[in-house]
Amino acid sequence: MNAGAGMIERRSGVALWRQIADRMRLAINNGDYDETAMMPSEATLAEKFGVNRHTVRSALAALADEGMVRAVQGVGTLIERRDRLTFPISRRTRFSQGLGDQARELQSKLVEQSVERASPVIATALGIAPGTDCIRLDTLGVADGKPISSATSYFPAERFAGIDAAYQRTGSITKALAALGVDDYVRRSTEISAVHAEGADVRLLKLSPGAILLVTTAINADTGGSPIQYSRSRFAADRVKFFVET
Amino acid sequence: MNAGAGMIERRSGVALWRQIADRMRLAINNGDYDETAMMPSEATLAEKFGVNRHTVRSALAALADEGMVRAVQGVGTLIERRDRLTFPISRRTRFSQGLGDQARELQSKLVEQSVERASPVIATALGIAPGTDCIRLDTLGVADGKPISSATSYFPAERFAGIDAAYQRTGSITKALAALGVDDYVRRSTEISAVHAEGADVRLLKLSPGAILLVTTAINADTGGSPIQYSRSRFAADRVKFFVET
């Protein structure tokens, strides 16, 4: 009977099949059916939404039309693809913001930490001398339980001593920076490229061999203009897309 | 035939009367019919949307159900109220942001400027000595041609010399501050109260006698924490509402 939070409305001017299609699209993008990669049977859905099986079939037909699902006689209705999460990229880009309703829960987990000497590229980006100590954080971004991105960030060790602990405590780069006195920061530059996944990323992001990674290389600076973070994030390309505001 | 940007869609699973009702609601909130405070005749709307008059009547009935319009036989359909613009109030509050689709055009005009000695209240808010010179800007906020708010802002004269010129050039406090080197600032505090309109505000905001003003008293600070702006804004209460994020 009940179908979760909001029941479908009759006589609302919106056809039942469309309301059901919209809800199922949301559920698919939420990863509700990821374990099986299949929709429940038409009969089950009809019972769940409290409508006739034919009405559910209309909704499924609409999703099939979008290429989101594919019905196979005798087997069931397979989920073909999910809409990708859209990450806005702007001066105020933060991993944990701007997703809106797209995901219920957005987490960031620490995978590894170390102190490294800055390579020439990183040193240039952070405006420090090559060889200077940097704190490196390897983090994993997770949306609704699904791994989304794997990121490696570098912070000048002198200014941001203890950011690893602050990050583990808060689960957020933004909050960790705030704890170290950085009220605000802006995205100074973002480069976007794409590569084939390899190494640890395949395991962390639970990718298939040959999967594509979207790679962003970003420099964040505090409001004084001093670079504070150099990061290289690898996003599973089949799960995200970027939106660059112009 | 054509009804502006997007035509209504048939066989979309969304009833025509609902699509038309939604578009008319937007038009009303946009102030498209403010000159007459009336909807066009049913026959005119039917022709404009390319549907039967009965379909338009269904849409109007839905709006009447919401209390947005009221049909009077022999006269026409009167517009009873507009949804109020919603201003989000948060650490990042700016007049010209956060309105989204609610208004097409949001402007801010300079009404008056002067240099005044800081009163005790203003001096305390800005963290300066009483009697110190301040630049006072009286501005009028306009959304889609309708006056929304009347604001009085004070800036320390020493640090922000020339902000009046920058404001006139850019039409935005945020941009004027940026031109004077304030990349970013945050809303430190906001107080909200309500009074009856009087004096110049009645004329500027084109209010009826006895109209209510929502008054916000706000202090903005730069990222270093130094107060930079003390402002008192009067909003026409029948045109706006605030949304405080918690």
Add this chain to the structure above:
DNA sequence: ATCAGTTGTCTATTGATCTAGACAACCATA
């Protein structure tokens, strides 16, 4: 009083939506 223009109401018809039931076609598995 008359008239033009408006909303209100009624009937009739067509197509889309939704329900109900039955059965065929197909697949995986025991």
Add this chain to the structure above:
DNA sequence: TATGGTTGTCTAGATCAATAGACAACTGAT
């Protein structure tokens, strides 16, 4: 092969959405 579970298809009827036309009821102005 037999069975249970799935999607595909067909028929029939009920309800909603939309069109079409006609006329009543009302208002404001001439």
